[in-house]
Amino acid sequence: MQGGATGIGYGLKYQARCISDVKADTDHTSFLTGTLSLKEENEVHLLRLSSGGNELICEGLFSHPNEIWDLASCPFDQRIFSTVFSSGETYGAAVWQFPELYGELSSPQLESIASLDGHTGKIRCVLWWPTGRHEKIVSVDEQNLTLWNLDTSKKTAQVQSQESAGMLSYLNGGAWDPHDFNTISLTCDSSVQFWDLRTMRKTDSIEHAHVRNVDYNMKKRYMLVTAEEESGIHIWDLRKLKFPVADLPGHSHWTWNVKCNPEYEGLILSAGTDSAVNLWLALPPTPNDSGHESLIESTNRTVEPLLNSFNDYEDSVYGLAWSFREPWMFASLSYDGRVVVESIKPYLSRK
Template sequence: MQGGSSGIGYGLKYQARCISDVKADTDYTSFLTGTLSLKEENEVHLLRLSSGGSELVCEGLFSHPDEIWDLASCPFDQRIFSTVFSTGESFGAAIWQIPELYGQLSSPQLELIASLDAHVGKINCVLWWPSGRCDKLISMDEQNIFLWNLDCSKKSAEVISKDSAGMLHSLSGGAWSPHDVNAVAATGESSVQFWDLRTMKKVNSIERAHVRGVDYNPKREHIFITAEDESGIHIWDLRKAKVPVQSLPGHTHWTWSVKCNPEYDGLILSAGTDSAVNLWYASSSSTDEKALESPVASTRQRVNLLLNSYTDYEDSVYGLAWSSREPWVFASLSYDGRVVIESVKPFVPRLK
């Protein structure tokens, strides 16, 4: 199915690539996004969906000194988030806090909690454990994975351990398993590596080139999703990760990002440089009890489907985020700084 957009839009002042659900905000459907301007001072926008769901409101606008290449909201404190940034010559990463009374301040400033300054190479991402309160953080540069201990009260971050992926593996990003606080996946030029944080050693890998985005299925422990440049979307069972168990065609150009729905098993979003966001239902095995319980499965008879393609964009779409509070809602961000909020309910009518 092809479709334009009936979503709610919001325009950033500058170009942008990253957007994050504010999972810890249980009162509002909220997102954080940051800009990527080389010449101007950059901005972090705190966006909230109005109570009627008809308007996207900027609740907070904060200056950020450098280009924001990665942004992630803390899953247990809605005022805390991380950024990976570039000064044009070097990369850095930091943990920030939104001031408590930001709505009453004329020009609120972000409070720096800690700098993740142990990296020498280009930092690519900072990961928070998605399943609850955890005082650990992961950061990755092109060669190394760092595990940090974060103490927000003392405004400090200390390296617990680190290891190198090796000179032949240029890391670009990753995902932290919601099922296991010790399991993390890291994407490289020719493979996806799976690491055990207790030993900081690689324990498994998927040999695939040009993987741009990955995600764990939060409802099924062993299911893992990859998005690849030109070969689409692949779904893997990590217990037998030699070949994918399912494949989806992806996008007409590079498939850049992929996100599993936090509540509804089988619903997947993907975004690409073809200026589109695709909503998929990827069926599970008919013998899988969780699949039989899925409202999506009962609607779609457990077949692989492109439920909708959102095509009302004028630039590549790099940012995707499902809402944890309203899991039928998602935010997308195109490179020209356009945020769009959509509901998938029209395409999956049995979602409650």
């Protein structure tokens, strides 16, 4: 099913790749996004959906010194967020705080909470403890993962532990398990690795090529979704990792990003380099008492429950974020700096 240009748009001045829901803002539907300009001063935009739900308003515009490759909002304080950035061949990561907002602010100074120093490789992402006020974060570079104790009041970050994933692993991202806070998944070119943060050891892996992104099903334990460049989207049961329990065809070009809805079971967003965002309904099978799937006879049978394809874009779509406050809303970001917020309410009746 194809959709027209129905979303609420907002244009950034420069190219961009990352957007995050501001989960800690319980009064507004808010998103945070940052630009990726090589030559210009980069910007972080705080966007809020208007009370009427028909306009995206920039509540804050903040100057950022470097190209932003990853951005994540703090789950317990709406003014705090992290970025991964680069200047030439040098990569870094930091936790920031923006000032109290009184209407729109134009390029005020961001306050540095902590710099995540000590990485030897190119930093890929920063992962926040999934929920609640728990000041632990994980940073991931090409070879290592580092667990930090963050103290936002004292503005410090101390390394609790660090471990190498090995020279054969080229890490590029990850996700924190919302059902087991001791577990994170790390993606690399040829696999998904599962790590126990208590021991800082790899416990298992999915050997699958060209994994671009991974996300956990927040409503169903043991369910993981992967986005893979050419083979689309796979849904996995973490208790049996040999084969996916369901496949989705993904996009006509590379499938780049995938996000599970935080409230509605089985709703998945995907974004790709075909300039589209797809909405899927994919309820994974539930094994019966005999251990066999009750809904899908074969673990690798392909299904295509495509609810809608949103085509409000003219460039590759890299950024996706569901709203936790209004889980029927999501924001997407294309490389040319176009932010679009859409509602999926028309498709909820089909669940």
